[in-house]
Amino acid sequence: MPEPIEFYFDFASPYAYVAVPRLEAIAARHDRDLLWKPIMLGAVFKTTGGLPNMAIPLKGPYLLRDVPRVCRFYGLVYKEPEKMPMIALAASRAFYWLQDRDPAEAIGFAKAIMHAHWGEGRNMDGAENVASVAVPLGIERADLLAALNDPAIKERLKNETQVAIDKGVFGSPFLFVDGEPFWGSDRLDMVDAWLTRGGF
């Protein structure tokens, strides 16, 4: 059985949102599972000295033009979020809680969060906003809020983020294909070719 493609991302990253449809198609085409791994880029930036893109002079304004343009190019709905960057702690913790009980449910939840934030422009910070997306999916509000305060879940997200840093992850999306690292939604054509040819 081939290894799953590891998909590290921060919910605050628009290029993760942009990557998902093509990434899922590539994984399906090559009979690979896709292992979703939300992380907190803020912790990564403490290692790399990085800043959120939107906070960087010249780059921030460019990205506000590039992201909707990329969405038009790929036919994805886009609305500029009312609050950026998203603080993805609650969404990421909820994801790992859901993943442990039902990986498919966790992926459905992750896509719904991305759609609400990047497709509808909604503020997805914090437990209440996350619940507003989760509850319509059939996720129990009280269970969700309890999970978000569970020390084991908090620790899980910290650990996943540290593992990512230890593996060299410095941005989002960041993929590993049989150990080979690929950074950015712009590397998906190359990932596809890598899987087809078994490397190059």
Place this chain on the structure above:
Amino acid sequence: MPEPIEFYFDFASPYAYVAVPRLEAIAARHDRDLLWKPIMLGAVFKTTGGLPNMAIPLKGPYLLRDVPRVCRFYGLVYKEPEKMPMIALAASRAFYWLQDRDPAEAIGFAKAIMHAHWGEGRNMDGAENVASVAVPLGIERADLLAALNDPAIKERLKNETQVAIDKGVFGSPFLFVDGEPFWGSDRLDMVDAWLTRGGF
């Protein structure tokens, strides 16, 4: 007559080297001239707070893996330069000196510098190394060395870099197509589509 595609780059940027063959093909396909504009990213980084990629933890090692991989993907020769990042002052000044007397000669020179640095791994810092590439192209050594010390040429490079910053350039390669900005060799497919459709 349509506007030329403006191509801002730093000779120290491997992704500029990677972009050139596809960028020239795209420009030719759409009957556009390509206006080469070397700049000093070091000056840009004073505005943005950026660092040379190779100096960034995790990102530096990744790029040393990504650049040769991208070159294999596109069939470009690559040899890791003995000295990185290249300090491109001399090469960039020489370019503008040549451009003023013969734009085609300047482009030939720029490609030869890129090939020497990224294809052959040669140190291209400073006047002597630049001359070692320029002289075999028929450029007079004494004239070149004089031009590199010409205050007007030094000022020209400063001005071109400042104009780039004022236009929002924060990385390399950076293109303007009828005023629309595109950053990165990864945007070339989009540039091609933009030219075909007249925007999207």
